[in-house]
Amino acid sequence: MTEPAPTPGPWTFATVESVRPENAHVATLRLRVPDRRAHLPGQHYIVRLTAEDGYSASRSYSVASPPEDAGVVELTVDRLPAGEVSPYLTEDVVAGDEVEVRGPVGGYFVWRGESPLLLVAGGSGVAPVMAMLRSRRLSHPDVPVRLLFSVRAPEELIFATELGPETTVVYTRRTPPAATRPAGRITADDVAAVAFDDGPAYVCGSTGFVEAAATLLAQQGYDRSRIKLERYGSSGS
Amino acid sequence: MRASRGFTGRRRGGEPGRLPPGQYDVGSGWPVLTAELTPRLDLDSWSITVNGRVEKPMTWTWKEVQQLAPDRFSGDIHCVTTWSKLDTSFAGISVDTLLAEARPTPEATFAVATSSTGYTTNLPLADITGGKAWIVWEHEGRPLPVEHGGPVRMIVPHLYFWKSAKWIETITLLDHDEPGFWEVRGYHDRGDPWREQRYQGD
Numbered sequence: 001m002t003e004p005a006p007t008p009g010p011w012t013f014a015t016v017e018s019v020r021p022e023n024a025h026v027a028t029l030r031l032r033v034p035d036r037r038a039h040l041p042g043q044h045y046i047v048r049l050t051a052e053d054g055y056s057a058s059r060s061y062s063v064a065s066p067p068e069d070a071g072v073v074e075l076t077v078d079r080l081p082a083g084e085v086s087p088y089l090t091e092d093v094v095a096g097d098e099v100e101v102r103g104p105v106g107g108y109f110v111w112r113g114e115s116p117l118l119l120v121a122g123g124s125g126v127a128p129v130m131a132m133l134r135s136r137r138l139s140h141p142d143v144p145v146r147l148l149f150s151v152r153a154p155e156e157l158i159f160a161t162e163l164g165p166e167t168t169v170v171y172t173r174r175t176p177p178a179a180t181r182p183a184g185r186i187t188a189d190d191v192a193a194v195a196f197d198d199g200p201a202y203v204c205g206s207t208g209f210v211e212a213a214a215t216l217l218a219q220q221g222y223d224r225s226r227i228k229l230e231r232y233g234s235s236g237s
Numbered sequence: 238m239r240a241s242r243g244f245t246g247r248r249r250g251g252e253p254g255r256l257p258p259g260q261y262d263v264g265s266g267w268p269v270l271t272a273e274l275t276p277r278l279d280l281d282s283w284s285i286t287v288n289g290r291v292e293k294p295m296t297w298t299w300k301e302v303q304q305l306a307p308d309r310f311s312g313d314i315h316c317v318t319t320w321s322k323l324d325t326s327f328a329g330i331s332v333d334t335l336l337a338e339a340r341p342t343p344e345a346t347f348a349v350a351t352s353s354t355g356y357t358t359n360l361p362l363a364d365i366t367g368g369k370a371w372i373v374w375e376h377e378g379r380p381l382p383v384e385h386g387g388p389v390r391m392i393v394p395h396l397y398f399w400k401s402a403k404w405i406e407t408i409t410l411l412d413h414d415e416p417g418f419w420e421v422r423g424y425h426d427r428g429d430p431w432r433e434q435r436y437q438g439d
Contacts, residue, residue, distance in 0.1 A: 005423050008436050013239065046319075048259075049241040057246050058259055058319050084247045084261065092243055099241070105436070107422025108272050207269045207384065214274045224274060224354070231270055 005107030006037045011048065013098040017072065019090075022158035025079045026124050027090040028064060030072060033101060038067040040110040041131035042202065042230070045075060045103030049085055059085040062128035062204075062230075063104065064159075066135035073103070076158075078124035078232075109202065109230040111135070116144035116196040120186075120213045122205025123151060125232045129202055130159055133166075146194040150186050150209065168194060191216040204230040255313075256321055257430035263320035269384045270318060272418070273354045276404055280388050283353075285372060287335050289409035290345035295338050299389075302372065305330045310371050310394055315430040317397040327381075327392055329373030332365045335408070345410040349417060350391050350402040357417035358400050359426060360393060362410060369395055372405060397428035397435070 014031035021027050039045075041063075048058035065074035079090040093099065111117065111132040119129040126149055136143050147167040151157050153174040163169070170190055175183050181190075191213070195201075201217050203210045210229045217227055247261075256262065280299040288294040297305070311326040341362065348360045364370070370393045374381050381387035386403025393400045399419050420426050425434040433439060 007423050007438065049244045049246070050238060051244050051246045052240045054238055055246045055248055056259070057261055060318055088241070088244055097242060098239070100239070105423070108419070211275055211384075218274065227274060229272060229274065231268075 005040055005043065005110060006104050008046075008102050008105045009035065009037050011100055011102045014073070014101045016093055016095055016097045016099060018095050019093055022076065023156055025090070026076060026158055027079070028074050028076045029089060029093065029099070030065075030074050031099060031101065032071055033073050033103075036071055036073065037104060039063050039073070039104035039131075040107075040112060041066060041135045042110040042128045043104035043106045043131075044128070045073060045101050046105060047075070047085065047089065048100045048102070049088060050100065057084050060105065061089075062131070064127040064130045064134075066131055066138055068135060068138045073101075076124060076127035076130070109204070109228050111200075111202065113140050113143065114200050115140070115142075116199040117146075118194060118196055118199065118201040119145065119147040120191075120194075120201060120203040120205075120217070121147065121149050122209035122213070123156065123232075124158070125205035125209065125230070126159065128204055128230060130162075132202060134162075144196070146196070148186065148190060148194045148213075150205070150213075186213060186216065188216050188219060191220050195220045195222065197221075199226070201227050202230070203227060205232055207231045255323065257315055258433050259435075260315055260319055260321040260430065263322050266320075267322055267385065268316065268318070268320055270316065271384070271403060273356060275384050276354050277383065278353055278388055278404060283389065283406070285335070285389070285405060286407045287339040287410070288407065289348075289411055290342045291336075291410055292340040292342060293338070295335070297335070302330060302389075305334050308334070308371060310373070310392060312394055314392070314394050314398050314401075317399055317424065317428070317430075317435050321430075326377055327371060327373035328375035328378075329371050329389070331368060332370040332372060332391070332408070333368065335372070336366060341410050344412040347411045347414045349409045349411060349415055350400075350405055351407040351409065352402050352404040353406045354404055356402060356404075358402050359415055359417045359420055360396070360400055361414070361427065364396060364400075364427070365393060365408075369393065395429070397425075397430055399424065400428050
């Protein structure tokens with residue numbers, strides 16, 4: 001490793017600057033974190049909620065904002081129907097609330113400027129690779145980048161206004177009217193169209209998605225050392 | 238303590254004190270959090286080796302390991318990502334059985350467990366001896382699923398579960414501590430859930 005990953009700071013109370021809906025079940029919390037330690041794109045934060053009687057619950061959420069965004073951390077949260085923490089964060093929290101957080105955490109699924117950069121995301125698994133895409137735009141504009149983004153249907157797409165020609169969206173269940181590719185899970189052809197000859201691939205989504213995508217990447221010539229996986233939606237709710 | 242406005246929580250996990258601090262009961266679920274692509278291992282070519290600071294480095298094939306004294310674990314497992322799985326069970330053999338044949342030398346104080354994927358994790362020798370660690374191939378009476386480390390993994394249930402190397406192939410005994418895959422990336426060298434040793438410095 002070129003540099004160690006930032007170690008998590010102590011638990012601290014962040015102030016919610018805004019809560020921004022991304023789609024019907026995903027929202028982004030913009031948090032002002034006192035004494036923030038700059039994260040590496042791909043790292044996450046832990047959020048801890050505490051009830052009046054002292055009961056607490058904590059979960060990890062990827063940082064979607066780039067480290068260049070001074071003093072602020074944006075966590076993109078997918079509301080899980082039977083969740084304990086995600087419904088509170090997406091439905092109950094309002095600007096001005098304080099939320100207890102600790103971070104940044106995780107030193108594996110991180111991008112330090114390696115080039116060229118391939119990003120593969122399923123659903124809300126786009127959050128940590130969004131931090132990479134945003135950081136690349138701000139600090140590494142010469143790094144070639146491609147994002148293959150799999151969503152179920154047009155209304156599931158998030159961050160749409162920030163996605164440019166580097167992004168290929170694959171619709172798995174239903175496409176927009178003008179689409180030429182039929183709806184369906186990502187295929188070897190989809191992966192072949194975005195693969196680079198060298199550089200890393202960051203794959204984030206459900207465990208089924210990342211296994212399928214990483215297997216296709218391996219068949220496309222990506223050896224295991226070039227593929228980094230982050231499995232979502234399974235660490236709890 | 239500062240409460241989160243309006244948060245009540247779900248409160249599962251049985252009697253008070255059953256869950257380590259900061260953990261929640263995942264119920265019947267079992268999340269998969271492997272960093273690498275799931276490997277497909279052929280049991281005919283799989284083996285487990287104990288080497289390093291031992292009197293007799295040993296390797297057992299799948300057939301040989303099944304001839305060893307069977308053992309099982311029943312209890313709770315705890316993941317650093319805050320889920321715990323209560324009252325679960327695994328069957329295989331005790332790590333003590335392997336070490337009894339390989340015989341650690343007096344200077345052996347730590348171990349590194351290595352997976353077929355190259356994943357490593359470090360453990361004090363005292364944490365894998367005395368009935369605290371197992372090599373297992375059954376979960377709740379069925380073959381261990383590949384995404385959970387099958388066909389054969391190590392379990393060290395009293396530590397956070399990243400210490401329980403999936404797809405185990407080698408246990409190397411050392412005279413010093415040597416941080417593994419997650420430990421060099423900020424996670425704790427020991428990982429005791431009851432002391433919340435999640436990250437370096439905790």
